[in-house]
Amino acid sequence: MQVIERRIGFIFAVFLALLAIGAMKAAWLGVVKADSLQRAANVQQESDIVIPARRGSIEDAHGIDLGVSEPAMDIAATPKLVTDARKAATELAPVIDRDEVDLLKAFARRDTGFVYLGRGIPAAKAEKAKKLGIPGLEFIPRYRREYPRDWMASQLLGSVGTDGDGLAGLEYTFDKQLRGRDGERRLVKDAMGEPLEIRNTEPVKPGKDVRLTLDANLQDQAEEVLAEVGAKWKPKGATAIVMDPNSGALLAVANWPRVNANEPGKAPPEVNINRAVATNYEPGSTFKAFTVAAALEEGKVTPETSFSIPSIYKYADRELKDAEDLGLGSMTTSEILKYSSNIGAVKIAAALGGSKPFDKWVRRFGFGKETGVDLPGEQIGIVPTLKNYSGASMGNLPIGQGLSVTPMQMMAAYSAIANGGVLRAPHVVESVGGKATKKPAGKRILSESTAASVRKMLEGVVGAGGTASGAHIDGYTTAGKTGTAEKAINGEYSKEFYVASFVGFAPAKHPKLLAAVIVDEPEGDIYGGQVAAPAWKQIMNLALSYKQIAPE
Known part of the structure; x- marks a missing residue:
């Protein structure tokens, strides 16, 4: 009997011991380890x-x-x-x-x-x-x-x-x-x-x-025309821009070579850049419109002011010649722009008063700084400061040599001529989240009368005998300027590589559209009138029809 009682007592003691151990374990888990166990449970039972x-x-x-x-x-x-x-x-x-x-x-x-x-x-x-069921x-x-x-x-x-x-x-x-x-x-x-x-x-x-603001149809047309330019002239690259000069809205910004947006890694880095804002080039004769506009606004010349134009004109250590010696002996301001006379443009700049007022006007047109366009990677060009002008600077700057610009800067500056004298930032974004983006206010840089005079003179460029007669569009008066610029390579002007360009607008009297075509290093021909102007005509003709702008 005592043996049984001892066994019962032993079992009871073991039970109490186990109960005490369980209680201690529960206390340990519930008090000491509570936080860590709760975190572990959360990790296992909750997920974000x-x-x-x-x-x-x-x-x-x-x-x-x-x-x-x-x-x-x-x-x-x-x-x-x-x-x-x-x-x-x-x-x-x-x-x-x-x-x-x-x-x-x-x-x-x-x-x-x-x-x-x-x-x-x-x-x-x-x-x-997922349906393959691979573990x-x-x-x-x-x-x-x-x-x-x-x-x-x-x-x-x-x-x-x-x-x-x-x-x-x-x-x-x-x-x-x-x-x-x-x-x-x-x-x-x-x-x-x-x-x-x-x-x-x-x-x-x-x-x-x-x-x-981009129009997919106009963009497609501009890219197709540039593809034709690429096939025909095999250039290093090309850009075409179409813009509403009155609002600054960009309607098309095309680049060649083209890149598949879904496979950008398959194109070289230099092809992926937006040439419209990220490339600098010497504008050549397209810059002469600003030289003339400045002199007109300052009252130094009129469209009829006559200048003697010799076959060779010495300026500092340079000898200036025109691309074609027309043998006219003299030209008016209008004719200088129409026939793109280098000698005449330099003489107009001299009439403006020399380097200081000229430099002021270069910057007034927005060169040497960002246009403010809502696109990344915008370059500012290269414009020499007044203190860095050499004795020969006023023999090359007025004709678009010795400084560089971007295609977007040229569009902004030409829009001031086209819209009646107001320089404003181009833009391509109309709204974000349904809310219209804020557009920077424009700044008047020319009087309406000066802008109208320059527009009238630029009509001559696409008229009979002008450097871009091939840019005429039946039913419309068009206006613009050609450019053929030697590229500066290793500090010297190349006789092999050129930039051919044309910038123009239509209808000339009250422009609704402004466009530019810039072709970098074309092969086979170099002149803006032969390379860029025909492409500009195609793009502008399609755009006028598409936008239902009535013939004049």
Whole structure:
């Protein structure tokens, strides 16, 4: 009996001891380890899921999509969980357009718990990959950037990186507005991993749409014409710009060679730049319009003022000649512009009063500084300061040599002549998120009468005998100026490489459209009147018809 009682007592003691140990364990877990265990439970039972924000669209003036975001997925793997790497690679490679060998290498990385197999895989392909049921794969929702028009305005639109950051062009400039803000969703699971609750902890904020002044149809026409220029003249590059000179709205900004916006990495870096704002060139004779405008505004000349024009004119250590010796002996201001006389332009600049007033007017037209256009990468050209003028500077600057400009600067300056004397910043973005962007106020730099006089004189350039008679469009009065500029290479002017250009507007009396064509290093011919002016005529003729601007 005593033995039984001792055994019962022993068992009871063991029970009490176990109960005490359990109580101590419970106290340890509930008090001392409570915080860490709660964190561990949260990690195992709660997870935060990022909800990617859709990047805003970029659309043309009529709502045509130029850049959009489509649902996609990043596909990743935990290599050690992929049971049959070779089979997985064979099945997955054709579905997501990846090389089978590359996938095998990724699966072989057993030293990591995470490796990307594909970024931004289109949703349809990602769903096919998911249906393969390959263990160890993870599918992460996101968006991928698509450019429905492929080649259109690619240098202007720019590009978006793998992680959704704007890298170039408008995608870079307006990245903050376009990208929006990712949301966050919390998923609560039970001990078996089954979802119990899903709640949004941070709302997703989609990116804002950006609407441009660009017209997709005009852009397409300008790019097609530049493609013809590229095929015929085989230049290093070319640019065409179409603009409303009265508002500063850019209607087309075309570059050649073209780049596929969906595959920018396949083009050399120098081709991906937007030449309209990122290239400097010597303007040549297109600059003479500003020399004449300055002298007219200062009252130093009139359109009928006559200048003697010898065959050779010595200025400092230079001998000036005209491209063609017309043997006229003298020319009026109007004729100097019509026939693009170098000697006459230098004499007009001398009549203006020399280097100081000339330098003032160069800067008044906006050269040597940014135009303020809403595009990244804008260069400011190279304009010598007054103290760096040499004795021969006034023999070359008035004819567009010895300084460099950008195509966009030329458009802004010519728009002041076309619109009646107001210099304003060009712009390509009309609204962001449905709200109109603020446009900088223009600044009057010429009187309306001076601007009208220069427009009338520029009509002569495309008239009979002018340097761009081939730019005449039936039914319209057109006006503009040709440029044929030797390129400066290693401090000397080349006799082999030139920039051919034409800048003009229509209708000449009350311009509605302004356009420029700049061709860098054409082969076979070098003159603006033969290379650039015919392309300008094609673009302007199409634009006048498309915009339904009635013939005069």
